[in-house]
Amino acid sequence: MSTDPTPGVPDDDLARGDALEGLEIPDDLSSLTGGSSPDLVALVTQIAGAEPLAAACSLAQVEADVVATDVGAVAVLRDRTGDAPALAAAALSTLVKGVPLILVERRGEQLTMTRWSDGAVGDALAPGLVLGGAPEALEDLLTGSSTVTDLDGVVASSSISRWKAMRLLTAAGRRARKK
Numbered sequence: 001m002s003t004d005p006t007p008g009v010p011d012d013d014l015a016r017g018d019a020l021e022g023l024e025i026p027d028d029l030s031s032l033t034g035g036s037s038p039d040l041v042a043l044v045t046q047i048a049g050a051e052p053l054a055a056a057c058s059l060a061q062v063e064a065d066v067v068a069t070d071v072g073a074v075a076v077l078r079d080r081t082g083d084a085p086a087l088a089a090a091a092l093s094t095l096v097k098g099v100p101l102i103l104v105e106r107r108g109e110q111l112t113m114t115r116w117s118d119g120a121v122g123d124a125l126a127p128g129l130v131l132g133g134a135p136e137a138l139e140d141l142l143t144g145s146s147t148v149t150d151l152d153g154v155v156a157s158s159s160i161s162r163w164k165a166m167r168l169l170t171a172a173g174r175r176a177r178k179k
Helices: 011-016 029-033 050-059 084-095 127-131 136-143 162-178
Strands: 040-044 064-069 072-077 101-107 110-117 120-125
Touching (some): 040 084, 050 064, 050 072, 050 084, 050 162, 064 136, 084 101, 084 110, 084 120, 110 127, 127 136
Antiparallel strands (some): 040 072, 040 101, 064 072, 101 110, 110 120
């Protein structure tokens, strides 16, 4: 039986510290889990209905399934790879200026939420604070207890032509100005 504390590494290497030479410990440990795509990417908005948000997604060329909730419409993005979520948030928040949105990414049980406004990324938000007053359907969707297909009234952005999207958003803008 050997009393060597590190099998395979000569004692004189341990004394000089050569055994740990070149070893790098990253500051951000998320790189150790791989760069996999999120399980869910959603844009939570204050836009009142699913159809106006789907129209905005269509114009911004963002493919999403949109559903209305009590606090606003939510777009569940179809493309979750690479920088597609950030590009979608930037495009949509640029199109609907003055209406902030929250980009939600779920990887396993980890939720990250970031505020976007006028095409620019804002603060990271605490998921507990965002979900604190959220309707149960929204909470279930974001935490993975349900999927967008489980919800009623889903509108696919791909089902709205650019022409129809322009008409919908123009009409919605007129109604908003009259109020």
